[in-house]
Amino acid sequence: MLKIGFIGPGSMGSFHVRSLKALAKEEDIEVTDIADVRQERLDWAKTIWPNAKEWHDGDELLDNADVDVVWVTTPSYLHARFVIKALNKGCHVFSEKPLCLSEDDVRAILEAKRKSGKKAMVGMVVRFMWPYIKLKEIVDTKQFGNVRSIVMQRLSGNPHWSWNDWFNDEKKSGSVVMDLHIHDVDLLKYIFGDLKIEHVTATKYKDTGMINQIITTFDIGDAKAVVEGVWHHCLKFPFIPSYRVEFDDACIIYDASKGERIYWTNWNNEDGYFEQPKAEFNEENKEANMNISDMGAYYIEDKYFIECIKEDKENEIASLESASESVLLCLKEYELAKKSAK
Ligand SMILES: NC(=O)c1ccc[n+]([C@@H]2O[C@H](COP(=O)([O-])OP(=O)(O)OC[C@H]3O[C@@H](n4cnc5c(N)ncnc54)[C@H](O)[C@@H]3O)[C@@H](O)[C@H]2O)c1
Structure with a gap:
């Protein structure tokens, strides 16, 4: 045992x-x-x-x-x-x-x-989530050709529920950059390997000065990715992860606020949804x-x-070594975000 x-x-x-x-x-x-x-x-x-x-x-x-x-x-x-x-x-x-x-x-x-x-x-639980597993499959199989551009967002209200409000102490949480945004950066690294930071912009909370929004543009080989993470001031701001990916032949959109399915449309004016398979276990x-x-x-x-x-x-899938690389990349973004933040 x-x-x-x-x-x-x-x-x-x-x-x-x-x-x-x-x-x-x-x-x-x-x-x-x-x-x-x-x-x-x-x-x-x-x-x-x-x-x-x-x-x-x-x-x-x-x-x-x-x-x-x-x-x-x-x-x-x-x-x-x-x-x-x-x-x-x-x-x-x-x-x-x-x-x-x-x-x-x-x-x-x-x-x-x-x-x-x-x-x-x-x-790094996003690697185990169906909409992201499906994205990796579509990219890997080149079902719609090569990737041209990606926009990923992970939006949330301020995580004020924690023990002693530790999320709002940047030394303890690393701000939205290390806590929330890292999910999408990690996922892109998992799918594409090397990511180069091209540009980082950020904003911070007026009262504490901690970064609460980051938008990074990455060079991912033949394509670009824009990735945004937000801890909105408003506590009731809903949690919304999403992505939009443009391929040579089609575009796909996932928006968690609209359900766990992925919309696709291609250049022949066809469209449809990839539906999440029913869970094998539902007890x-x-x-x-x-x-x-x-x-x-x-x-x-x-x-x-x-x-x-x-x-x-x-x-x-989620080794210590690969998760370490995501930490190191996000730490670089974090430094740049601190320089740019208003
Ligand atoms: N994978 C995800 O989707 C996801 C989502 C939310 C949070 N997280 C991560 O999970 C971790 C915990 O976040 P949370 O929201 O549960 O925070 P939390 O504050 O709700 O829970 C942390 C717990 O740790 C306890 N604790 C603090 N110091 C301790 C110590 N020295 N020994 C034993 N227990 C101690 C606290 O009392 C508390 O119960 C964070 O690293 C966070 O980034 C991951």
Whole structure:
């Protein structure tokens, strides 16, 4: 049995805590230890994993618990600390994105991974989301020819829900650049490989001065990509990821606010939709208090990582190494954004 230590079952962590519970039905895994600095989150996590031991800090869990795998879903500035400690302890480790917030931490994490020889994965969950998997397939198969241009957006209201409002402290979250925008940059790197920053423009919050909008133009070989990430002032601003991609022969549009399907139209005046296939799993899991298909990509990424560990297979989708490259690229954008921001 794989014994899992879980650190930081907050908003995002609650998805993983529940998806691991659902996975425990088909895989021999158990969350045996849970750590959070807030008792209320420990109490919540224990409603899903009642037999787990409680720890009051990630360090306390890592110093004492006998576990094989560690899930880290704490605020971003703590990822490097816990990922390195887990690897040094000889554990496999899953970290939420962004992997970390500095070049030094990238180096230290990669070194710890190399020395430990353990499996690791970063929650670059967009790589597991159907509209983006489909985009990669259309690009890779050249179904509509080569890509000419891409516009990607990830818009959201300010993430004010977090513990101690840590998202609004740029040293802790890396602002919208490292937190939200990194998803699309990472996805483009995953599909196209090399991206060159051509231009960065940004705006910042009037009160705190933290960057809340970034628009970057990338050179991606024969095409250009414009990528925007926003944490809007208005708290109720809806979360809207989208993309528009122009190919030699057609154009495709995905806009999450209009549903999980992709519109296509070609130069012969034909059009239609790519529809998301029905989930293979669509069952209520009472113990995990969730419907598995609603968990979608989070469940799929957790399942994938467990399989990598159990079957000793290479993590080819969201490795520590590839997620590190996305961190380094976004750090460059972040520096340029700070110079340009008004
Ligand atoms: N993949 C995605 O789509 C996605 C979406 C949202 C957030 N995230 C990422 O998930 C991470 C967590 O974000 P969130 O929204 O859940 O934040 P959150 O504040 O809701 O949760 C963080 C939890 O960590 C706990 N914590 C803080 N310090 C700790 C410590 N030393 N030891 C143990 N627990 C500690 C907090 O009490 C809290 O419960 C961030 O890195 C964020 O970028 C990813």
